[in-house]
């Protein structure tokens with residue numbers, strides 16, 4: 001079974017597995033922010049209990065080896081500014097990420113995503129690293145382009161984004177293959 005490192009570093013970020021003690025910070029910094037969660041597949045958190053439930057899931061998927069969510073911490077202050085997750089299935093891996101609003105448009109998501117993408121595509125048994133984003137999520141599409149993924153097309157009615165729509169929405173699919 002392939003397992004990525006628990007700790008990663010970029011020039012500005014430290015990536016590490018999420019812990020239960022992070023709940024209040026994650027809740028306050030982005031999980032409760034309706035603008036941040038607009039294009040995500042989970043409901044905006046109304047209370048810190050929802051964040052704790054989410055963290056329990058993160059801990060369990062690491063144990064099961066099916067998905068690997070890391071919190072993104074600023075190296076200088078250790079504050080949590082977001083999260084990135086890699087999910088493995090057969091020879092494929094897919095990525096998802098989120099960043100607190102105060103840290104948008106400073107290149108943090110591509111910095112973290114590039115590292116995780118490079119690790120994944122370097123694994124002998126991973127041939128495809130991919131991601132989807134809502135057709136209206138232009139910032140996320142730019143992140144995927146900047147890390148070298150190619151837009152392959154549109155997956156129609158692919159994902160529920162419950163904070164904007166009750167029906168499944170069309171998404172762009174991006175991938176890097178070898």
Ligand SMILES: CC(C)(COP(=O)(O)OP(=O)(O)OC[C@H]1O[C@@H](n2cnc3c(N)ncnc32)[C@H](O)[C@@H]1OP(=O)(O)O)[C@@H](O)C(=O)NCCC(=O)NCCS
Pocket residue numbers: 035036037039040097098099100103104105106107108109110132133134137138139140142143146
């Ligand atoms: C998507 C997200 C992770 C981007 O992270 P980031 O670190 O701000 O990314 P960048 O700094 O590379 O900036 C985003 C890029 O999109 C562009 N952008 C930002 N908002 C945009 C908008 N509304 N329309 C078009 N482009 C936009 C920026 O100009 C930048 O492109 P550029 O470098 O070519 O100028 C961040 O906006 C976020 O967390 N959004 C909410 C959660 C989310 O949508 N996650 C992805 C789910 S698929």
